Amino acid sequence: MVIADKNLSLPDHTQLPDSDGNFVKNFQEHPQSILLTDSILPRLQEIHPDGYYCIGQDSGIYWRLTDPPEKGAEAPDWFYVPNVPPSLNGEFRRSYVFWQELIAPLIVLEFVSGNGEEERDKTPYKGKFWIYENIIRPPYYGIYEVRKASVEVYQLIANHYEKMLPNDRGRYAIPPIGVELGIWQGRYQNVELPWLRWWDEQGNLLLIGDERAEAERQLVEIERQRAEAERQRAEIAEQENARLRERLRALGIDPDNLS
Template sequence: MVAQVQIPTNNEVKFIPKPDVSNLITEDDTPVDNFGSEKQQRFLTNILYNVRKEQVFLACANVGIYYNIGQPPIVPDFFLSLDVTTPPNLWEKNHRCYLVWEFGKTPEVAIEIVSNKVGGELDEKLKIYQNMRVIYYVVFDPQKYLSEQVLRIFKLMGINYQETSETWLEGVNLGLTLWEGEFENFKGVWLRWCDENANLLLTGDESAQKAEKELQELKEKLRQQGINLD
C-alpha cells in the first residue's frame, strides 16, 4: 500500500511507500497487571459493542498505538476511535495494533486505569495523549493512588488539555459515570458508559436479562386478560 503526496512545484502526485512495520513490536505478551483492570477494560468494550451495533468504530483494550514513526507505542487500557473499520485480517503485521498512519486519525478517547503510583497517568501519559491530539483523556483511579479523585477527565482545548467536571463527552456522544454493582460475578465500583441523561448503557447480558423480564411481564399481562400463551 502507498500514500499520496502532492508535489507543489509541478502538481504531480508522487507515491511514497508506507513505513516498513516489519520490525515494530506490535505485542510483547506482557499480561495485564490485575484482575480488576482486565475486567474494567472488557466492561467498557462490552457495553459499546452491545449498544452501538449499527455504528462504525473501534473500541479496544490494552492494544498499542503507534502515533509517530520512530517513537515507541503507547498502550492505553482502553481507547475509542470513531469512523474507522476493523481491518479484514487482524493477524497481518500492519493490522495487529493501531498504526495512526494506517487508520488516518488518532482515537477520540483514551482511558487509563490506575493500578499503582508509578504509571505516569497524570504527567508522562497525559503529555503523550495531548500531543497525539486525543480529544478526551480519562484517568480512572479506583484505589485513589494519585489523588482523592476517582475519576478525572481532560478535554483538549486548543493545544492543551484542560481538566473538566463535565462527564458528558459531547464529541463522541457518550457519558461516563461511576456505578456500584456486579460485573461477571465481581462486585465493585465500575467506570461505565451512560447517555446524556445519565441512563446506564447496558452490557450484552444486561440487555438479555431486560428483554427476558419484559417478555415475562408481557406474558403475565396477557394471562390476566385470559390469554394463555402456553
C-alpha cells in the first residue's frame, strides 16, 4: 500500500531528496553496514547471476507523498531487495521509490542507537515498526542493539510480524537467501564489538573480502607446507634408498641386478 495525495503527481528517485539532513547516529553504523554488505555479496551473486538486486545502506524507501517529501520515507540502516535492476535508466539509485518499484525488500535491518523505542514504534503512519509491518512489508525485519549484543528478528506471517525464535546456534534463519543472521564477537576496522553478521545454512561464517583473502593465503600456505613435507619425505626416502644400495654393494651384491 502506497499512500499519496490525489492532487500530486508521482515523482521518481531523481526528483526526491536523497537525505533528510540528519547525521548518522554513531561511528559504528557505517562499518556495520559495510560488514553486512561485503560478506553477503558472494551469496547474492550466486542467487542473482544477472545482477538484479539492490542493497540500501541508510538509504530512503519512499512509501508516501508528503510535504516535505522526505517525511514520507523510511531510511533503514540496511536492506536488500531481490529481482530489481541495480540502477535505473543508467543512473545510480538516489532512493528506493516504492510506487515506482513495487517490489518490497526481503529484509530490513535497523541499528538501535537509543533505547529501541523508535525501531519498535507501532504508531499508525508514523512508527517504524508499523510502517514496515503494514506498508513496506519486508518479510523479515531485524532490530540490532550493539550495546546489548543482541538482535531480534520478526517474520511477516498472516499480515503481522511475529518474533522469531533463534535456532540451536543462537541465530535466525533467512531461508530465501540461505543464510543465518546473528551476533559475532570480534574485531572489525580496529574495533572489538558484538557485530551483526551472516552465516550460511551449515553454520559457516560468511567472510568479508579481507577474511577471504586471508583464508586463501592460509590455504596456499597449507598447500605449500604439504608440498614441502612431501618433498622432504621423498628426499629422506631417496637418502635411505641410497644408503641401502651402498650396504648391498659393500656385501658384494649389485642392487641393480636383484632377482
